[in-house]
Amino acid sequence: MNKELLDQWLARLFDRDRRATAKLISWVEDDVEREYIMRAVLKQTGQQMVVGITGPPGAGKSSLVEALTKLYRGKDERVGIVAVDPSSPYSGGAILGDRIRMQAHGTDRDVFIRSMGTRGHLGGVTRSTSDVLRILEGGGYGRLLLETVGVGQSELEIMQIADTVVVVLNPGTGDGIQAIKAGIMEVADVFVINKSDLPGSERMKNDIEMMLNLNCDGKAWRPPVVLTSVIDQNGLETLREKIEAHQLYMLESGQRDERRKERLRQEVWRHWKDRLQVTFENVWQVAQEKWGDLENGDSYELAGELWRRVLREDKWHE
């Protein structure tokens, strides 16, 4: 693509043009001039914190995003939202339905909602999620919200993107043992028990608090557990306040800079990985040609033999 033209699109982004914001997101997602675009965007962004909302499918993540958006709009903040849904492992297609729950802001030009398919990426987000959030920041959206796909127990990549991780759970979905398991329960900065109009929410809160009693000894931030009900409009302002409190804590404790440094390393690692992936695909192509008559033996044996054929190295294992 012509760089002059691209610069014009970038200028339009920084002028808060919604069309340019949307187009640049698509190009970055599709790896069209991604590095050029992102280097321009990252020079001017990175100040705003990201609130990540994660939790199992149907927990109410989209509804909470909408509820929070309403509160932020009440304070005249411009809100940028990235909502991730799964792509089909068969066709690569996706049905992205998070907007359905965010109708109230459908024509509000100070809210930008972008739906993304995971496109084969595991971890609850997509390969370009953090870049897309920065493009939204470049387009003048200061309040950044990220909604992950519905997660199980171990899709934790959100912690590499969000400054505040909100884990949304529902009453009646597990006992005290679930609460002390590793994984998603460990990464929360704020816990939400949504649909708290249903029975069992107090009990669940107790289970989580007990887990926190074990975990948070001596730690400066103890994740609050907030009961919310979007139907009854309960607890939403409290949730907003707790998120605010966590962001303040991140800033004041210097944690934010810590996480940022760590994140930069992670991102560099990811760029390397993408780069090496291309090399790997090429080598794998060559390996296919050398496969020849390989068929007898187990997978370890074949892998070793192929390795020797392609790389002419004896060593397959150290």
Place this chain on the structure above:
Amino acid sequence: MNKTRIRVLVGKPGLDGHDRGAKVIARALRDAGMEVIYSGLHQTPEQLVEAAIQEDVDLIGVSVLSGAHMTIFPRIKELLKEQNAEDILLMGGGTIPEEDIVTLVEAGHAEALFTPGATTTEIVSWIRDRLEASKEVSV
């Protein structure tokens, strides 16, 4: 590495609440490898166009079973024009009489309209034919 994926907004404008058709189409497009943003029910043309812009879709597909097609399609096209987003195509389906289809398509209020009985294969290949040439470099 220009493997740009086709993105489609499937929308239900107006007051009719029958979205089985829209869902069947959304599923078919997903299975054809497209990313489908589903709007949900009761959308205004304004909401659909705003969503189409933010999501940077290549195509809006709307399902109209209420008889309001003569109002809805021209309105969506008009709004796309206002937003300098005329490159986003508009496709529709539903119970639309033949003479209205001719009127709408000839006036440029929609690129294509499908009626009950149209197969999903037909619709998928129309979209592919229409878009794949222009998706190569889309600036």
